Amino acid sequence: MTDLLEVDGLYFNYQTGSRRRDVNSKWTLRDISVTITAGSTVGVVGESGSGKSTLVRLMCGLLVSSKGSISFDGRSVRDWLSEDRREFHRRNQIVFQSPASSLDPRLRIKTSLSEPTKALEKRTPESTELSGWLRDVGLSGEVLSRYPHQLSGGQLQRIAVARALSVRPEVLFADEPTSALDVSVQAQVLNLLMGLKHQHGLTLMLVSHDLAVVARLCERIIVLKDGQIVEEGETAQVMTDPKTEYTRTLVAASRATTLAT
Amino acid sequence: MLEINDLKISIGVHQIVSIEHLSIPAGRRLGLVGESGSGKTMTAMSIIGLLPREAVVTGSIKFQGVEMVNRSERNLSKLRGSEIGTIFQDPLRALNPTMRVGKQVGEALRLHNTVPKKRVKQRTIELLDQVQLPDPETLARRYPHQLSGGQRQRVLIAMAIACDPKLLIADEPTTALDVTVQKEILELLARLSDERDMAVLFVSHDLGVIQAISAHVAVLYGGILVETGPTDQIVRSPHHRYTEALVSVNPGHPEDITAALGRPLVTIKGSVPPLGSFLPGCRFRGRCPHEVERCAEPPPISVATHEHTFRCWNPLDSASSLPSDDAELAAGLQ
Numbered sequence: 053m054t055d056l057l058e059v060d061g062l063y064f065n066y067q068t069g070s071r072r073r074d075v076n077s078k079w080t081l082r083d084i085s086v087t088i089t090a091g092s093t094v095g096v097v098g099e100s101g102s103g104k105s106t107l108v109r110l111m112c113g114l115l116v117s118s119k120g121s122i123s124f125d126g127r128s129v130r131d132w133l134s135e136d137r138r139e140f141h142r143r144n145q146i147v148f149q150s151p152a153s154s155l156d157p158r159l160r161i162k163t164s165l166s167e168p169t170k171a172l173e174k175r176t177p178e179s180t181e182l183s184g185w186l187r188d189v190g191l192s193g194e195v196l197s198r199y200p201h202q203l204s205g206g207q208l209q210r211i212a213v214a215r216a217l218s219v220r221p222e223v224l225f226a227d228e229p230t231s232a233l234d235v236s237v238q239a240q241v242l243n244l245l246m247g248l249k250h251q252h253g254l255t256l257m258l259v260s261h262d263l264a265v266v267a268r269l270c271e272r273i274i275v276l277k278d279g280q281i282v283e284e285g286e287t288a289q290v291m292t293d294p295k296t297e298y299t300r301t302l303v304a305a306s307r308a309t310t311l312a313t
Numbered sequence: 314m315l316e317i318n319d320l321k322i323s324i325g326v327h328q329i330v331s332i333e334h335l336s337i338p339a340g341r342r343l344g345l346v347g348e349s350g351s352g353k354t355m356t357a358m359s360i361i362g363l364l365p366r367e368a369v370v371t372g373s374i375k376f377q378g379v380e381m382v383n384r385s386e387r388n389l390s391k392l393r394g395s396e397i398g399t400i401f402q403d404p405l406r407a408l409n410p411t412m413r414v415g416k417q418v419g420e421a422l423r424l425h426n427t428v429p430k431k432r433v434k435q436r437t438i439e440l441l442d443q444v445q446l447p448d449p450e451t452l453a454r455r456y457p458h459q460l461s462g463g464q465r466q467r468v469l470i471a472m473a474i475a476c477d478p479k480l481l482i483a484d485e486p487t488t489a490l491d492v493t494v495q496k497e498i499l500e501l502l503a504r505l506s507d508e509r510d511m512a513v514l515f516v517s518h519d520l521g522v523i524q525a526i527s528a529h530v531a532v533l534y535g536g537i538l539v540e541t542g543p544t545d546q547i548v549r550s551p552h553h554r555y556t557e558a559l560v561s562v563n564p565g566h567p568e569d570i571t572a573a574l575g576r577p578l579v580t581i582k583g584s585v586p587p588l589g590s591f592l593p594g595c596r597f598r599g600r601c602p603h604e605v606e607r608c609a610e611p612p613p614i615s616v617a618t619h620e621h622t623f624r625c626w627n628p629l630d631s632a633s634s635l636p637s638d639d640a641e642l643a644a645g646l647q
Contacts, residue, residue, distance in 0.1 A: 093575075099491040100462070205349075206584050234348040235518060236581040239562040243577045261491060264564040268573060288570040305492040309499070311521040311563040313548055 056223065056255055057088040057111060062120035064103075064110060080106050081279045084120070090222070093249065093256040095270030095287070097263055097302065102276040104259045108225045111257070112144045113137075124223075142172040145216035149228035151208035155200045161211055162196040168219045177218070188251075189214040189244055206237035210244065217248060223255045230265065242269060263306040267291050275299050314339040314512055315360065315480060319372035320382075322355050322364065322536075327589045329368075330356050330536040333614070339479065340510040342503070344523030344544060346559070347533035350585050353516045356533065357482050360514070361397055362389040377479065395425040398473030402485040404465035408457040414468045415441070415453025421475040440471040445501060463494035467501070474505060481506065484516045499526045520559055524548055529620075532556050535585070535596030542621030552617050552628040555597045595626065603627045 062084040081103045088094055096104045109115045111122055113133050122129040124144065132140035145168070148154045155164050162182060169177045183193035189210040200208055209229060216224060226245060230238040246269060249256050260266050266273060266287075273290040275283040275298065283290060283299045294300045315337040322330040330352040337343045347353040358364050360374055360381060374381040376397070381389070393399065401407050409417055418437045422428055428436045441449035444467040457465055466486060473481055483502065487495040503526055506513050517523050523530050523544060530544040532553065540553040551557040558581045567573035583600045592598040594609040601608070605627045612624040 099493060204584050204587075234585065235520075235559065236348060236562050237584055239564070239578040239580040242564075243580060246575060246577065262564075263492070264566055267566070267570055268564045268578065269575065271574065287574060291566075291570050301493055305496040307566050308496050309492060309519070309521050309525050310566055311524055311548060311560065313560060313565065 054090050055087050056090040056125060057086075058121075058123045059084055059086045059107075059111065060121050060123075061085055062110065062117055062122060064106060064115065064117050064119075066106075079279055081110070084279075084281055086274060086281070086284070088223075088255060088257065090255055091253055092272065093258065093270045095266030095273045096257065096259045096276060097261065097266055097273060098276035099261065099302075101278075103279040104276050105227050107276065108146065108227055108257060108259055112146045112223070112225050113140055114146070138172045142168075142219045143221050144223045144225070145219065145221040146225040146227065147209070147212050147216050147229050150232050151205060151212045152200060152232075154212050155208060157200050159199075160196065161198050161200070161203075164200075165196070165211065165215050165218065168215060172219050181218075185214045185218050186211075188217070188248065190240075204237075205233050206240060209233060209237075209241050213241070213244060213248070217252065220252070221254070223257065224249070225257045225259070227259045228261065229258070231261070238265075245269070263291070263302060264310045275302065314377055315514070316375040317356075317360075317373070318375075320356070320359065320374060321371045322352070322359055323369050324365065324367050328536065329588070330359070332356065332372075332536075332538050335531055335538060335541070337480070337512045337514060340506070340512055341529060342506055342513040342515060342527035344520075344527040344530040345514060345516045345533060346518065346520050346523050346530055348518055348585050350588070351533045352536035353518075353533050354484055355536075357484055357514055357516050360480075360482065361393050361399060362386070363393075391425075394421055394473075394478075395427070395476040396478055396480070398476070398478035398481045400466070400469045400473050400481070400483050400486045402488050404462065404469050404489075405457060407469055408465060410457055413454050413456060414460065418453070418468065418472050418475060421472045425476045427476045436475075437471075440475055441468070443474070443505070444468070444471045446471075461494075462490050463498065466490065466494075466498055470498075470501065470505070474509070474511070477509065478511060480512045480514065482514045482516070485518070486515075487522060488517070488519070495522070496525075502526060520548065521563060532559065535591050537596050537624070539597070539625070540621075540623040542617070542623075546618070546621055550617075550630060552615075552621075552623040552630055553597075553625040554601045554603050554627065554629065556623070557629050558601075595624075 062081060063079050064081040065079050098104045110117055113129055124132060165182055166177050169175060182196060186193060191210055230241050258270055270287055273287050274281055277298050282296050290299060291303060294303055317332055317335040320332045321328060345353050359370055370382050415437050418440055419433045422433050422436055437453060438449045441453060446452050446467050487498050515527050528544055530547055531541040532539050534555045540547060540556045547556060548560055551560050561579040562581055564578055581600055595612050598604055598608050607626040612626045614622050614624050616622050
């Protein structure tokens, strides 16, 4: 197993111009170091405001860090972005929480689905390719001519996944991919992600506030609190024998509100 | 205390909700579970007459013996906030951003003349204290944007309980909150309902949350009550195939975490059909893996055990429960 992504001593602040940037408590992320091996599935959990979405946005190059480094495949993300931006984005894709807002309402699915290929590979995908991508996520070619408002939340999230995978990425970041979906559809999308991960040998980084979901999918769990990693470890260990009080509280709260049969 | 009979809500040609019977005795907490589009919010809002203008309601909703359907707006607004409290999913949108939260709680008190004017301030602080907000005096002077999501929801709860309602309608009150805060809010609601003998109608898409707060549950699918009864019993031994599916899709917390890792989750085929495209008969038809020929006819209410009813032609535990004529009579059908 090779280390695909390496975060080292990362600090991030949204108000980078501010005089307050040196005040410790103002960092959105503080001293983050993580290593993600190729092909692994890692869960990032924490409460809102803990910085979990910020972390994945930094890792996939949507934000740029103030201090510290992130490297992908042995090269710093900063270099990737200035020298091989397209290649970097092709290899690192992200799926967001709300499928309705990640697809342009004015565009037909066909257009939205073609965008990464056009932007990152500078070519227009064949229609057989488009329907193939949809087939992979369990949808028929019929939806190509539809608009987002004509489809259900589950269908839209499948399209978002298909679009992310259309450029054959190595890493897929999923930021709360099922939080906006009904419970019955949630399981479908999670199974889809697991299946595609195995099929394409993806590295998957899943952000979720739902420990029950993370525990079913991820081999490792990273727990964030106030912008810092408070715990990191194998899923079974984090869930059954948490090292910090904070993780213990999170696990207990999740158990208290997860269905007990 | 709350008794719903033959309630039908429709918008245009589409019937959104059709409930033969549902009741909440005083002090009881009832969970109403359903996916989006199941009609759960419509059902809850019909009780206090907060439905879209184009919605047509027929049947009967009796609150403390008084009919609520087609009641005048003036009458209803007297009840809202006094006899019946309501809390919603998004506390930020439910609060006035330009008004200090203490004043908003006081407004609820003044509106219904619950306490003499000079005692409003003191009562506001007491209420904020009862919902376990730290340092209520200081907090009362804050604006909504200065509070966290959990604190805002506590303020809304304080407003909802200000006039000692007999019934609290809680529509997904913890969905927007973190798990840890969710747990605290659920504990608070349970305690307040116990202390004040206040009935709660808790609406949620999450059966796990409902199990944590209410001993009784009603499962709604496509606007039809498919199963009702004690929550633990229904979760342990669901009879309706939809409830069975709803329980099994829950990722849960498996005993052996390592063994469960990466194993596919149980799913329900397809998704809730859009309004007006349900097949005739049982609403779950087309998604149900246990469909039989009779499912094309609407299934009658059957009784599993005392308090536990369901409507399914091919239930999970069919030996112990066959459609019963008594149940139909009891529910006032046909």
